[in-house]
Amino acid sequence: xxxxDDKNPDNKKQSRRKFIQNVGLIxxxxxxxxxxxYAGLDLEKRKLPFGERLKLLAADGKLVEVDxxxxxxxxxxxxxxxxxxxxxxxxxxxxxxxxxxxxxxxxRKCIDACQAAHHLRPEQYHINTLQMKDSPLTASYHMxxxxxxxxxxxxxSVCPVDATFKRPDGPVLIDNERCxxxxxxxxxxxxSARVFNWFDPKDAEQDKGVLYNVELNVPQKKGxxxxxxxxxxxxxxxxxxxxxSACPNGVYWFGDExxxxxxxxxxxxxxxxxxLLKINAGYQLMPELGTKPRVYYLPPKNRIFQFEEGLKxxxxx
Amino acid sequence: xxxxxxxxxxxxxxxxxxxRAHILWMGLLSVALAVCLYAYSLQLRTGLGxxxxxxxVSWGMYISNFxxxxxxxxxxxxxxxxxxxxxxxxxxxxxxxxxxxxxAFAAVAGLVIISDMGRPERLAYVFxxxxxxxxxxxxxxxxxxxxxxxALLLYLPxxxxxxxxxxxxxxxxxxxxxxxxxxxxxxxxxxxxxIMHSSIRVLLVLIIPVAMAIHTVTSWLFAVTPRPGxxxxxxxxxxxxxxxxxxxxxxxxxMYFFRKNYRLEKYITPDHFDKMGKLLxxxxxxxxxxxxxxxxxxxxxxxxxESIHLSELFTGRFAGLFWFAQxxxxxxxxxxxxxxxxRRPLPMLTIAILLFFASWIKRFIIVVPTQENPFLPMQxxxxxxxxxxxxxxxxxxxLASFILVLLIITGLSKxxxxxxxxxxxxxxxxxxxx
Numbered sequence: 001x002x003x004x005d006d007k008n009p010d011n012k013k014q015s016r017r018k019f020i021q022n023v024g025l026i027x028x029x030x031x032x033x034x035x036x037x038y039a040g041l042d043l044e045k046r047k048l049p050f051g052e053r054l055k056l057l058a059a060d061g062k063l064v065e066v067d068x069x070x071x072x073x074x075x076x077x078x079x080x081x082x083x084x085x086x087x088x089x090x091x092x093x094x095x096x097x098x099x100x101x102x103x104x105x106x107x108r109k110c111i112d113a114c115q116a117a118h119h120l121r122p123e124q125y126h127i128n129t130l131q132m133k134d135s136p137l138t139a140s141y142h143m144x145x146x147x148x149x150x151x152x153x154x155x156x157s158v159c160p161v162d163a164t165f166k167r168p169d170g171p172v173l174i175d176n177e178r179c180x181x182x183x184x185x186x187x188x189x190x191x192s193a194r195v196f197n198w199f200d201p202k203d204a205e206q207d208k209g210v211l212y213n214v215e216l217n218v219p220q221k222k223g224x225x226x227x228x229x230x231x232x233x234x235x236x237x238x239x240x241x242x243x244x245s246a247c248p249n250g251v252y253w254f255g256d257e258x259x260x261x262x263x264x265x266x267x268x269x270x271x272x273x274x275x276l277l278k279i280n281a282g283y284q285l286m287p288e289l290g291t292k293p294r295v296y297y298l299p300p301k302n303r304i305f306q307f308e309e310g311l312k313x314x315x316x317x
Numbered sequence: 318x319x320x321x322x323x324x325x326x327x328x329x330x331x332x333x334x335x336x337r338a339h340i341l342w343m344g345l346l347s348v349a350l351a352v353c354l355y356a357y358s359l360q361l362r363t364g365l366g367x368x369x370x371x372x373x374v375s376w377g378m379y380i381s382n383f384x385x386x387x388x389x390x391x392x393x394x395x396x397x398x399x400x401x402x403x404x405x406x407x408x409x410x411x412x413x414x415x416x417x418x419x420x421a422f423a424a425v426a427g428l429v430i431i432s433d434m435g436r437p438e439r440l441a442y443v444f445x446x447x448x449x450x451x452x453x454x455x456x457x458x459x460x461x462x463x464x465x466x467x468a469l470l471l472y473l474p475x476x477x478x479x480x481x482x483x484x485x486x487x488x489x490x491x492x493x494x495x496x497x498x499x500x501x502x503x504x505x506x507x508x509x510x511x512i513m514h515s516s517i518r519v520l521l522v523l524i525i526p527v528a529m530a531i532h533t534v535t536s537w538l539f540a541v542t543p544r545p546g547x548x549x550x551x552x553x554x555x556x557x558x559x560x561x562x563x564x565x566x567x568x569x570x571x572m573y574f575f576r577k578n579y580r581l582e583k584y585i586t587p588d589h590f591d592k593m594g595k596l597l598x599x600x601x602x603x604x605x606x607x608x609x610x611x612x613x614x615x616x617x618x619x620x621x622x623e624s625i626h627l628s629e630l631f632t633g634r635f636a637g638l639f640w641f642a643q644x645x646x647x648x649x650x651x652x653x654x655x656x657x658x659x660r661r662p663l664p665m666l667t668i669a670i671l672l673f674f675a676s677w678i679k680r681f682i683i684v685v686p687t688q689e690n691p692f693l694p695m696q697x698x699x700x701x702x703x704x705x706x707x708x709x710x711x712x713x714x715x716l717a718s719f720i721l722v723l724l725i726i727t728g729l730s731k732x733x734x735x736x737x738x739x740x741x742x743x744x745x746x747x748x749x750x751x
Contacts, residue, residue, distance in 0.1 A: 123698050124372075130696050145693060154542060160453035161439075161446040180442050181365065181435015184453060186375040188542045192691045196375060196435065198366030222364050223435030286692060289543045 079211050083175070086214035086232070089167035094257035094294075095230055096170070097244070098276060099144055101300035103251040104129065106142040113246030118226065119203040119218050124195045126228035127243050132300075141300035144251060146243065147172060147193040147228035148285060148293035155185035155194065164225065170257075170294050171230040175214050179224035186225070190289055194227045240265050257294075321749075325741050329734040330485045332579040333492070339731055346724050353717030356710045357432060365435050367710045373695050374688040374705035378715050379433035380538075381681040385563065386426035386718065387460070387535045388556065388680070392564025393419025393467050394528035395600075398521040407592055409744065410584050410736045411568065414575065416471040417735070418567050421725040423464045423531075429718045452537045459530040466524045471729075473517050476503050477510075477739040492732070532556045539683070545622040546687035555607040561600040562646065563676035569593055569669035571726065573662055575735050584736050587661055594660030597672075601651045608647065625690050634704070635686045638678050646675030 052068045106129050114126050127146040133139075149172050156166050163178035164185055186194045201207070201220035210219050215232035231241030239245070244252040244265030255262030255273055263270040276282065280298040287293070360367045370377040396415035400408045431437050447454045479500035486493050503509060536556035539547035549555070569590070576585040612630075615623040630639045650668055653659040659668070685705055695703055707715075 123702065125697070128697060130694050132694070158451050158453070158541065160448060160451040160457075161442045162448050163446075178439075178442065178446065179436065180439045182433070182453060183375040183435070184451070184538070186372065187539070187544075187688070190543050190692050192373060192693055192695070195372050197364070198371065199364040221436075 075211055082211065082213050082215070083177075085236075086173065086175075087165065087167070089169040089171070089232070090235060091168065092258065093169040093235075095149075095235060096255060096257045096262065096273060096294050096296065097146070097149075097230070097241075098253035098262055098273070098282065098296045098298060100251050100253065100280075100298040101141055101143055102298060102302050103249045104142040104144060104300075105249050106131075107248055109246040109248055110144055110243035110252070113242040114228075117218075117231070117242045118216065118229075119201060119207060119220055120195075120226070121202045124197075124226065126195065126226070139303040141303045143297070143300075144243070145191065145193070145285075146295060147230075148191050148291065148295045149228075149230055151292035151294060152290055154188040154190070154291060158184045158188045160184065164227075167232075169235075171232050171235075172227070173214060173229055173232060174217060174225050174227050176217060176221040176224035176226065177212060177214075179221075181223040181225070183225070190286060190291065191293075194225055197222050197224055197226060321745055322742055325745060326481065326485055326738060328581070328583065329736050329738045329741065330482065332575075332581070333482070333486060333731065333734060335489070335731065339727070343724065343727065346720050346727070350717055350720045350724065353713045353720060356713035357717065359710055360432075360714060361437075365433075367708060368714075369701070369706045369708045369711060371702040371705075372698070373691060373702055374685055376433070376684055376688065377705055378681070378707045378711050379429060381677070381684040382715050382718060383426055383429045383433070384535055384556075384680040384684065385677050386422045386429055386722075387531055388560035388563045388676070389567050390419045390422035390426065390463070390467070390564070391528050391532055391557065391560035392568055393470065394524050395561050395564065396568070397470060398524050398528075402518075402521055406744075407589065409740050411572065411589065411593075413471065413474070413733075413737050414571050414730075414735055415564075415568055416467060417726055417729050418564070418571060420464065420467045420471055421722045421729075422567070423460060423467055424725070425718050425721050427460060427464070428721070429715075432714050432718075452534055452541055455534045456531070456538065459527060459534055463524070463527050463531045466520055466527060470517070470520050470524065472499075473513055473520070474737055474740070475733060476500055476513065477505060478734055478737060479503065480505065481738055482734075495732075529557060532560050539687075544687050544692075545620075545626040545690065546683075549611060551607060551610055555604075555611055558600065558604040558607050559676070559679065562597070562604050562650070562672070563679075565593060565597045565600065566669045566672040566676060569597075569665050570673065573666040573669075575730065576662070579730075579735065581736060584741065590662045590665045591657070591660040594654045594665055597650055598654045601647055601654075605647050605651065608643070622690070622692060626687060629686050629690060630682065634689070635682060639682050642675045642679040642682055644675070645671040646679050 053065050054068050054071070055063055055065050058064050108129055110127055111125065111129065114120070115122065115124065118126060120126065127144055130143045130145050132141055132143045149170055151166075151170075153164075153166055153172050156164050156172060159165075160182060161178055161180055163176075163180070164172060164174045166172050181196070183196060186196065197220055200222050203219070204222070207219035212219060213233060215229060215236060217226050217229060220226055231239075231243070234241055240254050240263065241252075244254045247265050250264055250266035252265040253262040253271075253273075253276065254265060255270070257273060260273045261270055262273045262276060276298070277296055282296045282298050284293045284296055368377060368379070370379075393416045396408055397412045401412065431440060434440065443454065443457055447457075476499070479496045480503035482496040483493055483500060486496065533553035533556065536552035540549055540552035542548065572585050572589065572593070575581055612627070616627050619627075629635050650672055653664070653668060658664065689704060
């Protein structure tokens with residue numbers, strides 16, 4: 001196990017920061033390239049600089065010095081960068097989630113945090129908690145169920161337009177600028193993990209003009225799919241997913257398979273992924289389907305023996 | 318002989334004219350279509366949520382209807398290509414009807430699938446960003462090819478009739494103009510006939526694999542998923558054999574009304590109904606065979622998720638629809654049509670209409686129940702997520718597709734003779750020689 005990453009999460013953070021800086025620099029460079037030409041012409045006329053001067057790499061490889069007053073943010077460009085890095089992911093990582101069913105008490109804080117972050121309606125679940133009963137003899141238990149982020153995802157195979165895609169670092173994302181709303185992915189997913197925007201999204205008004213971030217899938221769009229994204233936007237910031245951080249009961253572990261390390265969202269304790277799975281007999285949902293999920297479950301010890309009634313038609317919110 | 322030819326010409330071109338009854342019928346259809354299109358405008362504005370489909374059952378009436386339309390369109394291939402290439406003569410006066418039906422259903426199937434899209438304005442993305450591993454892409458490709466070949470198979474054998482029509486049709490003038498443009502300077506020389514016959518032959522051979530492909534690929538939209546009820550290796554042939562049953566229903570209904578309304582009793586005879594009845598028994602038996610395989614084999618094993626699905630069909634929420642579809646879509650046609658009396662025009666029409674409905678419901682039964690029984694429980698959702706109930710708007714949009722098919726069929730059958738005139742003349746000549 002790599003000690004430095006375990007003991008010092010800042011390290012990871014820093015390398016991510018650096019990556020973001022790099023992306024920013026390239027993006028900025030592209031803007032500045034155009035701006036520089038414009039600025040150069042303009043400065044000829046009135047040789048007065050306004051603010052600080054910034055050294056930037058132009059698109060043709062030249063280092064140029066530009067007055068910061070001339071640098072503008074182009075929304076189109078920012079969106080393009082968001083798409084680019086959203087599809088590329090975070091190289092060198094393989095994200096995994098472990099859900100400890102012995103800890104879940106159906107607090108549903110994970111759901112609240114998730115729905116708030118992704119601007120979802122109450123019946124739209126990126127993650128849902130299900131009341132499971134495996135056989136008539138066994139007791140019931142609560143099972144949080146996010147997208148399983150399969151390594152062999154049936155939903156991605158069937159998508160006709162590459163709107164839903166598998167990232168090298170694990171998550172299966174959906175690009176709602178691309179989605180045509182055919183819902184073949186819903187039909188193909190054995191985990192019922194996918195949700196559709198049947199009407200105008202909940203925050204359609206409020207999100208007007210917000211730049212689309214494919215890692216957050218906000219703004220939501222009418223007529224397109226939405227789904228759990230492993231909180232890819234948070235991963236980019238070096239943070240744990242929304243649901244993982246929100247859980248009060250220590251249900252979730254999240255981490256990087258490449259580092260063989262997972263961190264508990266509640267206790268912030270970090271431990272070995274392989275050992276956690278081995279000691280607790282971790283398993284996957286329906287592995288026989290060959291989907292190779294990236295979400296693991298630890299068996300439901302300490303089951304709650306009685307459930308409240310009226311579950312079937314219950315609708316939270 | 319000349320008299321006989323003249324009689325055939327005037328009989329078959331008599332249907333090509335616009336009378337008041339026909340204009341009224343088309344007007345009625347157009348008004349109904351307009352109402353249904355209003356329903357679609359509501360869907361565009363509000364979202365797909367105006368339909369009863371939700372996150373669990375996300376494919377409902379639209380997709381069932383799409384499958385039904387693709388199925389019905391296969392009849393063109395069966396009658397013109399399979400029977401035509403086998404040299405079966407009695408089919409001749411029915412080939413154009415079959416091709417018109419095939420073309421209408423296949424073309425409108427494309428529209429039906431658009432009505433199911435959450436973002437129809439992004440249709441072009443399928444071509445711009447198309448990914449080859451998605452069965453949707455295969456479906457789009459083969460359906461387009463099938464529409465093109467069917468259009469050609471309708472058009473090429475029409476050319477000699479078009480040339481004939483420029484002589485026969487007096488008014489309206491514009492129609493004569495259309496005929497003369499479309500007849501591409503057909504003189505009826507042996508060379509022209511040779512070219513026409515060989516190109517039709519090529520198309521007839523081509524359309525067989527393409528038609529098999531469209532319905533096989535349509536079945537794969539379901540069969541490539543791991544879900545109980547869809548996870549089947551025989552879905553391709555199961556769909557194709559079912560398609561012939563559904564298609565014959567449409568052709569029989571069309572035959573009956575063309576015969577009555579266009580006074581074609583001499584050309585579409587009780588004998589044709591009799592033969593179509595026998596053909597229907599044959600294809601139904603093939604379909605029955607696949608049904609037995611599709612239900613008995615998983616029913617014997619009763620693997621857990623399959624057993625839930627099967628009990629929903631046999632005795633559960635879908636039992637009524639399921640048994641209706643199996644009874645009127647399979648058992649009744651097979652049993653009744655063994656009797657000669659039942660193969661007369663009127664009983665045939667009755668059976669065909671029941672069969673038509675049963676075939677549509679059969680597609681519904683294939684598409685919907687599987688989705689109501691997912692692997693994981695459906696919880697914490699509004700009750701309308703748990704069971705699928707089609708809405709009025711969705712029904713109206715579905716009706717629109719049927720109205721459109723009717724409009725295309727009646728339109729084409731009024732613009733052109735529904736029975737190939739030159740082939741009837743050829744037949745008369747052959748009979749004369751005997």
